Every structure is written in structure tokens, then in C-alpha cells.
Amino acid sequence: MGLPNKNNKDFRIVAALNIAFDAPDNSASRCPSSGRPIDLVHLATMTMGDKLLEIEALQLFAKQARSCLSKLVSGDRDTVTAAAHRLKGAASAVGAFKVSSAAEALEDFGADAGRIATVGAAIVEAENFILKLCR
Secondary structure (H helix, E strand, O other): OOOOOOOOHHHHHHHHHHHHHOOOOOHHHOOHHHHOOOOHHHHHHHOOOOHHHHHHHHHHHHHHHHHHHHHHOOOOHHHHHHHHHHHHHHHHHHOOHHHHHHHHHHHHHOOOHHHHHHHHHHHHHHHHHHHHHHO
8 A cells, every 4th residue: 555645545635633632832822801901800819700800800810000100100219119119019919920020120120210100101091901891
């Protein structure tokens, strides 16, 4: 019978079966929730699926984020560093990873207008997402 070649019917059947039954490569998007301003899968894990607790945590985070943002524009280096650190922790806890990452950059590399603007934009995006969830 010999080895199958591309023109052989058996080869085409085996190739079709391999395509049909191979697992798709979804490595670029392991968790679709992580692309949102709030990673809802992370939040659900942290709150053990309690929806009321999720809403309460998100509302508290939004208030704390606004408070931290006002301190970030104060200009005082120690205040900015402390506020960035608090914001990074609070954001990580609720799954606002874009906010957390921006706050971490501010904490690690210092306050400049670009980094503060990045934090502010991430906070506004997270707040808008939270408002939509809480309707």
C-alpha cells in the first residue's frame, strides 16, 4: 500500500480529521474577561461569586480611585507615591488591572503628566464600566 501522499484519499481524510479534531490555539485570549476594564472572572473569584459583594466592592473601588487620583495631582512626591501604591492594591483586588498597571508605573518611575494622564484615563474607563454594571 505504501506511504500516503497528498493525492491519496487516505492522506486527505487523515488531514481533514486532524484539522477537525485539533484543539484551536486560543493562547492569545486565555480569559476574555481580562480585556475589559474590570476582570469580572477575577472579581467573582475574589468575592466567591457574591454579586452584591461585587457591586459593593466596585463602588468602593470607584470612590477610592477618585480620591487617589486627586492626591496624584497634588505634586508632593511622598503623597503621590503613597496614593499610587494604594490605588495599585485596590485596583488589583477588584480586577482593574489596567488601573493597577498604570499606578504601578507611577509608583515605580515617578509622577509626570503622561503617567498621571494614563492613570486618570484608566480610572475613567473603569468607572464607566462600573456604572454600566450597576444599572
